[in-house]
Amino acid sequence: MAMNPDMATTSDGAELSRLRSLTGIKWSRDPGDHLLAAWVADMDLAPAPVAVEAVQALVDRRDFGYNRHASAQLPAAFSDWQHENHGWKPDEEDLLPFSDVLHAIDMALWMHTKPGDGIVLFTPIYPPFIRAVEHGDRRLIDCPLDPDGWRLNRSTLEACIDHTTTAILMCNPHNPTGRAFDREELTAVAEVAEANDLLVISDEIWGDLTHPGATHIPFPTISAAADARSLTISAASKAFNLAGLRSAMAYVGHKDLAAQFEALPSHARGGLSTPGAESALACWTRGGPWLDEIRTHLTAQRDHLAGRLAADLPQVGFQLPEATYLMWLDLNQTGLGPDPATVIKEKAGVVLSPGEDFGHRGDGWVRLNVATSRDILDQILDRLVKLLAS
Ligand SMILES: Cc1ncc(COP(=O)(O)O)c(C=O)c1O
Known part of the structure; x- marks a missing residue:
């Protein structure tokens, strides 16, 4: 042009x-x-200076060998960060590192649902969610947010569910609308999931980037039942601008899904890169x-x-x-x-x-x-x- x-x-x-x-x-x-x-x-x-320094220190030391220094500390750092910022203290035992958020989502859908299953998405929606559902021949259940305020409506959700539905895949805060769902909306998700025996995958990668007046509510804090139905995934990458470094943390409250992850061959879950782990650790401990x-x-x-x-x-x-x-x-x-x-x-x-x-x-x-x-x-x-x- x-x-x-x-x-x-x-x-x-x-x-x-x-x-x-x-x-x-x-x-x-x-x-x-x-x-x-x-x-x-x-x-x-520019990304958070603490992240840059953490990666720079690796370069300065020429420290590129197998390395567990940061990844071993990351579950505790993530749990403390969530506790201090969002009032949620996930048990470190239930946290699994992934190379990125979409990796955890794809794995969960692949293991826990089967071709033909209906997966609920709250539309409009972040495009990789559509691909995650459609690639595995799962059926996309299009559950629209209310365009007047982008609220998540309980009766719309209930009407979307059918006998094939096995999971809800949501992001909270929501991309692209920027909604931070409130307690009433998340309670509706939890109760509909409970009534229909659904897995709830809650991608909370945007949770640290609320605007004044809005609160991010981690899905597992809604109730013990919500916790036990959830896979809740987050990362330092959006808030601290590190998307290329690849690291994410998944909380697996859903016990059957936890067992499925546990049963995987040891490398099928992938792992964190050392720069990804070091930078996330620096951000969750010193990035506030x-x-x-x-x-x-x-x-x-x-x-x-x-x-x-x-x-x-x-x-x-x-x-x-x-x-x-x-x-x-x-x-x-x-x-x-x-x-x-x-x-x-x-x-x-x-x-x-x-x-x-x-x-x-x-x-x-x-x-x-x-x-x-x-x-x-x-x-x-x-x-x-x-x-x-x-
Ligand atoms: C809702 C949501 N989930 C996941 C991602 C990507 O995360 P990752 O790079 O860790 O897979 C993004 C990126 O914009 C996003 O908006």
């Missing part, structure tokens, strides 16, 4: 040059130094102050985006997310058609996540990642304003 000269002008050229020199997918997947990337859920902000600063910035970015949308782009619909650094935007009234992300990339040079990837309810929507500098967020908005004015 020919480069639009407007797109090259930037008041923060050094930061854009740095981002464009990175090899991570966010800025390198789509070639072109006119593009602004706001799609995949990586932050443009950095995270506080980042959350303040992310809330300011969210509010800035919301303010500019209301002032400059009133035709764009949105609800303020309670968590995550993502904004789920309704572009159906903009005249850009059912696939606005493609039009925006071609005509404005802004790369967003296409709504259609989040299920059929996503047509006409996009997901925008605000975890960048104020200047880059403003450039993205300026381009959208110009496109929609033309």
Whole structure:
């Protein structure tokens, strides 16, 4: 595509040059130094310094051999972190490390459900969940959140369940809407799961990134019955910006599933990389102050985006997310058609996540990642304003 000269002008050229020199997918997947990337859920902000120091120390020591130093301490560190931040103290005995969150989800669905089983997803939904269900020939049970507030509705959930249903796969906080489900909603999930003997997989990777006024409630804290039906998975990777280092922690409250994991050949669960374990340990033990600063910035970015949308782009619909650094935007009234992300990339040079990837309810929507500098967020908005004015 020919480069639009407007797109090259930037008041923060050094930061854009740095981002464009990175090899991570966010800025390198789509070639072109006119593009602004706001799609995949990586932050443009540098990762937590404690994580960088932990990885740097490995490099300085040339310490690349088999290594259990951090991974041995990680269950205790995770349990303490959850306790201090979310009032949940998982038993270390029930924690299993995985290379990443999706790894744990795929394994659980593979072992605990069978082809033809119905798996409930709360839509619109993070695209790899759709793939996780469909790849194994499980049946996707599409349970829509209420678009007016993105609430999880008990009667909608009850109506979705049929005799084939064996699991609910949810993420809380929710990607892409940014909802942090409240006690009433999670209690509904727990009770419907109990009544229908369902496994509840609760992906809580966004749990540390709530905005002021919202609370992340770990699913196992809802009740003893919820705990005993759950696989609850988290990671340091979203909050501390470490997605490429690969590490996650799964709490297996569901005893049959725990036995299935236990019965696996010893390497089938994979394992943590040493940088993944060292960085997660550093964050969960010493990363709190950095995270506080980042959350303040992310809330300011969210509010800035919301303010500019209301002032400059009133035709764009949105609800303020309670968590995550993502904004789920309704572009159906903009005249850009059912696939606005493609039009925006071609005509404005802004790369967003296409709504259609989040299920059929996503047509006409996009997901925008605000975890960048104020200047880059403003450039993205300026381009959208110009496109929609033309
Ligand atoms: C809800 C959710 N789960 C999982 C992931 C990916 O986690 P991992 O890289 O540990 O598989 C993401 C990434 O954005 C996510 O939003």
